[in-house]
Amino acid sequence: MKIDAYSHILPAPYFERMRQLVANPGMFKRWLELPALHDIDVRLRMMEEFGDDYQQVLTLSSPPIEVLATPEQSPGLARLANESMLELCQKYPERFPAFVASLPMNNPDAVFEELDYAIDELGARGVQVFTNVNGKPLDEPEYLEIFERMAQRDLPVWMHPARGPGHADYLTESTSKYEIWWALGWPYETSVAMSRLVFSGILERYPDLKIITHHMGAMIPSLEGRIGLGWSDQLGSRTAEVDYAKLREERLPLPLVDYFRRFYADTALSGSAIGVRCGLDFFGAERVLFGSDCPFDPQGGPMYIREIIRVVDELDITDAERECVYHRNVRGLMRL
Amino acid sequence: MKIDAYSHILPAPYFERMRQLVANPGMFKRWLELPALHDIDVRLRMMEEFGDDYQQVLTLSSPPIEVLATPEQSPGLARLANESMLELCQKYPERFPAFVASLPMNNPDAVFEELDYAIDELGARGVQVFTNVNGKPLDEPEYLEIFERMAQRDLPVWMHPARGPGHADYLTESTSKYEIWWALGWPYETSVAMSRLVFSGILERYPDLKIITHHMGAMIPSLEGRIGLGWSDQLGSRTAEVDYAKLREERLPLPLVDYFRRFYADTALSGSAIGVRCGLDFFGAERVLFGSDCPFDPQGGPMYIREIIRVVDELDITDAERECVYHRNVRGLMRL
Numbered sequence: 068m069k070i071d072a073y074s075h076i077l078p079a080p081y082f083e084r085m086r087q088l089v090a091n092p093g094m095f096k097r098w099l100e101l102p103a104l105h106d107i108d109v110r111l112r113m114m115e116e117f118g119d120d121y122q123q124v125l126t127l128s129s130p131p132i133e134v135l136a137t138p139e140q141s142p143g144l145a146r147l148a149n150e151s152m153l154e155l156c157q158k159y160p161e162r163f164p165a166f167v168a169s170l171p172m173n174n175p176d177a178v179f180e181e182l183d184y185a186i187d188e189l190g191a192r193g194v195q196v197f198t199n200v201n202g203k204p205l206d207e208p209e210y211l212e213i214f215e216r217m218a219q220r221d222l223p224v225w226m227h228p229a230r231g232p233g234h235a236d237y238l239t240e241s242t243s244k245y246e247i248w249w250a251l252g253w254p255y256e257t258s259v260a261m262s263r264l265v266f267s268g269i270l271e272r273y274p275d276l277k278i279i280t281h282h283m284g285a286m287i288p289s290l291e292g293r294i295g296l297g298w299s300d301q302l303g304s305r306t307a308e309v310d311y312a313k314l315r316e317e318r319l320p321l322p323l324v325d326y327f328r329r330f331y332a333d334t335a336l337s338g339s340a341i342g343v344r345c346g347l348d349f350f351g352a353e354r355v356l357f358g359s360d361c362p363f364d365p366q367g368g369p370m371y372i373r374e375i376i377r378v379v380d381e382l383d384i385t386d387a388e389r390e391c392v393y394h395r396n397v398r399g400l401m402r403l
Numbered sequence: 404m405k406i407d408a409y410s411h412i413l414p415a416p417y418f419e420r421m422r423q424l425v426a427n428p429g430m431f432k433r434w435l436e437l438p439a440l441h442d443i444d445v446r447l448r449m450m451e452e453f454g455d456d457y458q459q460v461l462t463l464s465s466p467p468i469e470v471l472a473t474p475e476q477s478p479g480l481a482r483l484a485n486e487s488m489l490e491l492c493q494k495y496p497e498r499f500p501a502f503v504a505s506l507p508m509n510n511p512d513a514v515f516e517e518l519d520y521a522i523d524e525l526g527a528r529g530v531q532v533f534t535n536v537n538g539k540p541l542d543e544p545e546y547l548e549i550f551e552r553m554a555q556r557d558l559p560v561w562m563h564p565a566r567g568p569g570h571a572d573y574l575t576e577s578t579s580k581y582e583i584w585w586a587l588g589w590p591y592e593t594s595v596a597m598s599r600l601v602f603s604g605i606l607e608r609y610p611d612l613k614i615i616t617h618h619m620g621a622m623i624p625s626l627e628g629r630i631g632l633g634w635s636d637q638l639g640s641r642t643a644e645v646d647y648a649k650l651r652e653e654r655l656p657l658p659l660v661d662y663f664r665r666f667y668a669d670t671a672l673s674g675s676a677i678g679v680r681c682g683l684d685f686f687g688a689e690r691v692l693f694g695s696d697c698p699f700d701p702q703g704g705p706m707y708i709r710e711i712i713r714v715v716d717e718l719d720i721t722d723a724e725r726e727c728v729y730h731r732n733v734r735g736l737m738r739l
Contacts, residue, residue, distance in 0.1 A: 245647075246638060262587065263581075283625070286587055286621075288678075289619070289625045293678075295673060304433055338628045338631070374628075
């Protein structure tokens with residue numbers, strides 16, 4: 068059994084509505100080129116290659132709802148996304164065992180209403196957030212409350228990268244060229260968001276909070292040492308204005324790296340073993356989930372799945388650990 | 404024998420001059436707390452722990468000269484740095500076998516004069532640049548010429564991170580807090596600079612160009628797959644305005660990852676084995692150099708050296724490969 072913990076979809080009714088909202092048709096080029104993203108028949112045929120025991124947890128594809136829609140539009144759009152994903156799960160339960168709810172993050176009144184509705188009424192097994200909300204970091208109190216509620220419900224938060232605050236300017240200068248914003252900017256954003264969450268203290272207050280980071284926790288695993296002796300043990304040495312010793316004492320009694328290890332991470336590194344081994348060394352097999360980033364590969368669907376299965380199959384871990392990575396961990400997290 | 408390929412120094416005469424240039428005395432707090440950085444007696448005593456066969460290549464510590472000094476001041480400041488480093492090498496050749504020249508990067512007329520003088524007259528065995536020059540990326544023609552000249556001289560360029568273009572604004576919003584600019588921003592900057600150099604085509608034109616990246620090539624090794632199937636094989640799919648296919652054809656015929664593998668990388672990851680193994684998997688033992696980032700550790704000098712030696716000693720590589728990492732690679736690069 069293999070449950071793909073991070074694959075993306077744009078259900079057809081949602082895709083149609085999205086098309087009406089996006090003013091710039093050039094933005095649509097990428098999505099139109101990927102029929103497995105929005106055409107369910109293409110998606111299902113594509114999945115056949117991986118046998119009957121391959122399933123996908125459905126999460127809504129980027130761009131974030133709060134980027135597409137105004138605060139007036141976003142509650143309806145999130146509702147449409149969630150009901151459309153549920154429909155797919157109900158119609159094809161052997162392929163889509165569960166979905167992850169999207170939230171109208173730019174409408175604070177509607178966020179918790181949709182969260183409750185999606186989980187209690189629609190049966191979503193978690194929520195997805197992006198690494199920032201139209202530029203605002205996730206450690207703003209209004210967003211932290213989402214994490215708190217998910218900790219109380221004992222269900223996971225999927226965290227997907229998005230262009231960061233101030234990134235528009237930053238991109239103009241140096242990283243808009245050559246799609247650096249995507250290749251490196253997104254992993255950077257993920258790492259920054261993880262850090263902001265760590266420093267917020269939420270992982271200290273809710274040690275069992277389940278946050279699933281895309282792309283294997285991005286920069287964090289390979290920077291284990293820098294986070295330890297460099298950051299955790301010297302925090303404040305590069306800052307004159309803030310008393311970080313006090314913050315540590317009040318909010319973060321453990322070494323920083325201990326909090327970073329509380330995240331979960333998927334194998335969506337586009338089919339290279341190097342980064343997956345690195346992440347596995349850092350998080351341990353009990354926190355690594357098989358995830359593909361399907362269908363954003365050069366073949367529009369099957370290639371990342373195929374390459375990542377090859378990587379996971381070849382990992383030097385026990386069969387029991389491999390089963391955890393392939394399906395046990397994500398089932399445990401979603402309480403399926 | 405162990406030659407530390409990336410350690411930092413502020414020679415006393417340079418440190419004195421620097422103190423006059425920095426208007427904000429708060430900026431000096433960090434450097435004053437690290438006597439091994441500017442007090443040669445402290446530095447030499449600190450090195451004794453590692454025996455007679457431990458040596459350091461000297462590179463000037465951050466901040467970059469172009470941040471400290473105006474274009475009028477920078478040529479004199481670079482000259483002072485280089486002559487002071489030479490003096491240390493001459494006085495303590497058993498500890499400092501060579502130094503790496505600093506350049507007045509914000510003064511285009513003086514850069515090449517200093518480069519020639521430092522290498523031909525003072526005997527510098529390479530030059531150091533930062534990942535951007537007061538916000539300008541290294542693939543501007545005036546900076547690329549430095550890399551070309553170093554390729555022609557068959558000597559390496561050391562590349563150290565610095566805050567990036569637009570980073571001031573970016574920092575205000577999200578990453579100034581908690582020293583994220585240092586912990587994650589610097590590795591991100593290094594990765595962006597490596598990318599800009601790759602896309603400039605300089606590593607295609609000069610396949611033997613020797614660029615030594617700090618902190619093990621930062622994000623690049625763990626993102627091998629993302630660089631491959633994600634970036635190299637789908638470049639342009641996320642961009643409507645630019646013809647990247649043409650750029651690839653004209654400038655970069657090989658897969659992008661092949662160019663990224665042409666960089667060299669040091670072990671300065673603050674003493675964790677995870678990232679060093681990851682970098683070694685990517686670059687291979689022939690391109691990894693023992694480097695410590697001394698003296699920027701919690702003990703002000705010996706701790707990173709000690710921890711990184713422990714990591715390198717325990718790596719699952721052959722003794723011949725370990726010798727390459729410890730001293731043969733850097734000696735080859737510097738033609739010592």
